[in-house]
Amino acid sequence: MTTEAPTGSGRAESPNRATVDGLGAVHVRRLDPARDTDVVHSWVGEERARFWGMRGTSRDEVREIYEHLDSLTTHHAFLVLLGDEPVMLFQTYEPEADRVSECYEAEPGDIGIHLMVGPVQGSPRPGFTAALLGVLVGHVLADRDVRRIIAEPDVRNTRAIERLRRSGFEIGPEIVLPEVDLPEVFLPEKRARLAILSRETAETLR
Numbered sequence: 001m002t003t004e005a006p007t008g009s010g011r012a013e014s015p016n017r018a019t020v021d022g023l024g025a026v027h028v029r030r031l032d033p034a035r036d037t038d039v040v041h042s043w044v045g046e047e048r049a050r051f052w053g054m055r056g057t058s059r060d061e062v063r064e065i066y067e068h069l070d071s072l073t074t075h076h077a078f079l080v081l082l083g084d085e086p087v088m089l090f091q092t093y094e095p096e097a098d099r100v101s102e103c104y105e106a107e108p109g110d111i112g113i114h115l116m117v118g119p120v121q122g123s124p125r126p127g128f129t130a131a132l133l134g135v136l137v138g139h140v141l142a143d144r145d146v147r148r149i150i151a152e153p154d155v156r157n158t159r160a161i162e163r164l165r166r167s168g169f170e171i172g173p174e175i176v177l178p179e180v181d182l183p184e185v186f187l188p189e190k191r192a193r194l195a196i197l198s199r200e201t202a203e204t205l206r
Helices: 033-044 047-052 059-071 128-141 158-166 199-205
Strands: 002-004 016-020 024-030 075-082 085-093 110-117 148-151 170-177 190-198
Touching: 016 128, 024 128, 033 047, 033 059, 033 085, 047 110, 059 075, 075 128, 085 128, 110 128, 128 148, 128 158, 128 199, 158 170, 158 190, 190 199
Parallel strands: 110 148
Antiparallel strands: 002 016, 016 024, 024 075, 075 085, 085 110, 148 190, 170 190
16 A cells, blocks of 8 residues: 655544555545535444444434534544545544543553444455555554554444454453533443554554
8 A cells, every 4th residue: 555644633634645455546534524424324324333323313413413523623533535435434532532531541642543434335345444444544643643543342343343453453451431421422331342553563564
């Protein structure tokens, strides 16, 4: 894979473009709630997206959630596009501004991620998800201040946990993310598996 690294903070504003062997041109851009609500709403309502926690959410509720996310300086949402086709949604967050900080000792340079691959179009493509995860990791690590990537998939999502393991993440203990009940957002308690990828490990795998 060849990449055109962004300048400044790759997490928030700068695009990341890559050519992925066997797939083609991939583009990472910040999610636009007004433009992208229909795509996100169609994805989160599917059974396979149950671990995302937004099934049954209306289109307007999805737009409001991502408008709120877009207003924050600590949390950001992105779409990965293959050509012009959206293929993955991912979010980054600063762990110290998130409930995960109650479950592990955050360090300077930590950045958290959530990710969801979109529905497959056409025939299955071997290595597709792994390649997209590689693009995500490259995008996040383009910010040289980032030292570790933190993930906390639902403990029942064994496929995601194994995918992270194969991508170099160290799989840690089970954690319980506490319920968050605020005017802007409600998040139920979540049993998750902590997973951490260090910059050093990621760079050895490139």
